[in-house]
Structures are given as C-alpha cells and as structure tokens.
Amino acid sequence: MPDTDASSSTPKSYSFLGPSGTFTESALAQVPEAAGKPWRAVNNVGEALADVVAGRSIAAMIAIENSIEGGVSATQDALASVPGLRIVGEYLVPVSFVLVARPGTTLADVKVVNAHPVAYAQCHAWLERTLPEHGHIPATSNVAAAASLLDGSQADAAIAPPGIVEHHDLELLAENIGDNPNAVTRFVLVSRTRELPARTGADKTSLIVELPEDRSGALLEMLEQFSTRGVNLSLLESRPIGDALGRYRFVIDADGHIHDERVADALLGLRRxxxxxxxxxxxxxxxKQPIEFTSRYDDEIFIEARDWLRGLLSAEPSE
Incomplete structure (x- = not known):
C-alpha cells in the first residue's frame, strides 16, 4: 500500500535508490521537504519513477550526471520515455569509494568485483592498476553489492560507499579507490507537479529535444536557438531514439529559468x-552560481521588441 495522508489521499513518501546508505539517500537528505516523511528504497530508476507516476511517492531522487562519466544514460532515457515528469531541484554529492570483502579476504584473493556500473567506471583506473585480471558483476547499487557478499554472491569484493563496514560485517581492503578525488554526482528530484520553482537568478532549465531529420546542419540549427538568445548550455548529450539508425534526441541543460525572456524565446524557437x-x-x-549573460539579452530587451512589433501590427502611431 502506498504511504498516503488519510485526510487527503495524497502520497507523502519519497523514493530513492536503496538500500539505506547509498549516495542517492545522501542526496535525498538534502531536501528539507523530505525530512520526517517516509522514504521508499527502490531497486532502479524505472521503479523510482514508477512510484511517482503511480502516486506512491511525492517525488523520486535519481542520479542524472557524474563528473567522471557524464550523463547517466538510464536516467536520461527514462525521463525521455515517461511522460508527465518534472525536475524540481538538483543536489550535488561528493563521491568516494572503498573496496570491501568477506572477513578473511585479502586483496590478492580478489578475482571478481561487484559494483554499480557508474561506480565501477569511476574506479576503473584503480582497478586496472591494482587488480588487472579482475572481472565485474554489475549491481543495482553499491550498498546492495556489499551486502550481497554476505549472501552467497559470486564476487570476491565489492565497491561501496565509505562507512559500509559500520553496517555490515565486512573487511575493508582499500579506501579512496576512486580515480578522481574531486568526483561529484548530480542528482535531481523528480515529481509530477506542474508548479514551477520560483526564479532565483541561479537557475537551470532541462530539456530533451529530437532533431527533425538526419541532415547536414540540423544540430547547428538546434544550437542556434540558444546561441542567438544568449543562452549557455551546461549539458548537451545525445541519446539514440531507437527507431532507426541516425535518429537522436539531445539531453540539454540550459542556464536560466523559463521565466527568463531569453530562455522562453529559445524554447519557442525549439518548438518551431x-x-x-x-x-x-x-x-x-x-x-547557487548566478547566471551571467550580456545586457543585450536582458528581459527588457525582449519585452520592448514584442511591444514594438505589437505596435506595428496594431497600426499605433510611432513616437
């Protein structure tokens, strides 16, 4: 049964990639509105979003990008295919990893490593250098990978978040095995709400856009919708649509808010x-970094241009 408020029958839980102890849970802990509410641990992004769509949860926290591997393709594809979802906030979590094993295991004993694919990619150089002949078994989460070692897993060791040995009887084989000490994962909180967060001046607008056809200049034409309005892109990644070769959709993060005139005008251009x-x-x-842009893209410039055109169309006398 979903967690709901009996008086309003509205969901009050939040979904996250579990089990407890994951980086996703750390991201959800940054959401003030989630404090004191029930949290639902799920196995994957699809299940988290299904909770939101079905009304079992108010929102779901999911990883969308990391500083080593870029966008999380499973999340990007899910957001493209599940209608009616909105991102209402983003959260950053510094990421570090440890290697753990069953008690009595040494580093020399490790032949197979269990890890979430994203974490595995962020530790790949260390693993290749330290365990050059190791194999990899993908896991739904790094906490689940560690816990499985005590439940008959075929792996000899697991990549896990720091502090995992406080929750499970495991041997700590190595610390700080991530390839980049400054690694950060970006998470987004996704809900069904249509209410837009207020404009702050330090905002981001996320979109998924399909090219109309596979032809020379199509991508440039799409990018011009932003560049001619002075809108910077902080993320641009392609994902195959899947219906034919050469057909792509683009996952885009644009600097600014839809209430910014320059961003709204770019969206109109994209829609056409x-x-x-x-x-x-x-x-x-x-x-919370304020968006910087030149003054010729101020809201007032767009508003004045629309007023000028309106005057021409209504035959108002010019001043």
Whole structure:
C-alpha cells in the first residue's frame, strides 16, 4: 500500500535508490521537504519513477550526471520515455569509494568485483592498476553489492560507499579507490507537479529535444536557438531514439529559468524547429552560481521588441 495522508489521499513518501546508505539517500537528505516523511528504497530508476507516476511517492531522487562519466544514460532515457515528469531541484554529492570483502579476504584473493556500473567506471583506473585480471558483476547499487557478499554472491569484493563496514560485517581492503578525488554526482528530484520553482537568478532549465531529420546542419540549427538568445548550455548529450539508425534526441541543460525572456524565446524557437521537445523543468542550481549573460539579452530587451512589433501590427502611431 502506498504511504498516503488519510485526510487527503495524497502520497507523502519519497523514493530513492536503496538500500539505506547509498549516495542517492545522501542526496535525498538534502531536501528539507523530505525530512520526517517516509522514504521508499527502490531497486532502479524505472521503479523510482514508477512510484511517482503511480502516486506512491511525492517525488523520486535519481542520479542524472557524474563528473567522471557524464550523463547517466538510464536516467536520461527514462525521463525521455515517461511522460508527465518534472525536475524540481538538483543536489550535488561528493563521491568516494572503498573496496570491501568477506572477513578473511585479502586483496590478492580478489578475482571478481561487484559494483554499480557508474561506480565501477569511476574506479576503473584503480582497478586496472591494482587488480588487472579482475572481472565485474554489475549491481543495482553499491550498498546492495556489499551486502550481497554476505549472501552467497559470486564476487570476491565489492565497491561501496565509505562507512559500509559500520553496517555490515565486512573487511575493508582499500579506501579512496576512486580515480578522481574531486568526483561529484548530480542528482535531481523528480515529481509530477506542474508548479514551477520560483526564479532565483541561479537557475537551470532541462530539456530533451529530437532533431527533425538526419541532415547536414540540423544540430547547428538546434544550437542556434540558444546561441542567438544568449543562452549557455551546461549539458548537451545525445541519446539514440531507437527507431532507426541516425535518429537522436539531445539531453540539454540550459542556464536560466523559463521565466527568463531569453530562455522562453529559445524554447519557442525549439518548438518551431523540433517535432518533439520535452520540458523537464526549471529549478535552482545546486551550486547557487548566478547566471551571467550580456545586457543585450536582458528581459527588457525582449519585452520592448514584442511591444514594438505589437505596435506595428496594431497600426499605433510611432513616437
């Protein structure tokens, strides 16, 4: 049964990639509205979003990008295919990893490592250098990978978040095995709400856009919708649509809020250009860095231009 408020029958839980102790849970802990509410641990992104769509949860926290491997493709594809979802916030979690094993295991004993694919990619250089002949078994989460060692896993060791040995009887084989000590994962909180977070001046707008056809200049034409309005892109990644070779959709993060005139005008240009534009939301940036742009793209410039055109169309006398 979903966690609901009996008086309103509205969901009050939040979903996250479990079990307890994951980086996703750490991201959810940054959401003030989630404090004191029930949290639902799920196995994958699809299940988290299904909770939201079905009304079992208010929102779901999911990983969307990391500083080593870029966008999380499973999340990007899910957001492109599940209608009616909106990103309402983003959260950053510094990421570090340890290697753990069953008690009595040494590093020399490790032949197979269990890990979430994203974490495995972030530790790949260390693993290749330290365990050059190891094999990899993918896991739904790094906490689950560690726990499985005590439950008949075929792996000899697991990549896990720091502190895992406080929750499970495991041997700590190595610390700080990530390839980049400054690694950060970006998470987004996804809900069904249509209410936009207020504009702060330090915002981000996320979109998924399909090219109208596979032809020379199509990508440039899409990018011009932003560049001619002075809108910077902080993320641009392609994902195959899947219906034919050469057909791609683009996952885009644009600096600014849909209430910014320059961003709104860019979205109008995209809508005229593309057969499919998915608006995923405008929300405050996690780093709270104000968006910088030149004064010729101020809101007042766009408003004045519309007023000028309106005057021409209505035959108002010019001043």
């Amino acid at each position: 250009f593309s057969p499919q534009v998915v608006f995923l939301g405008s929300y405050p940036r996690a780093d």
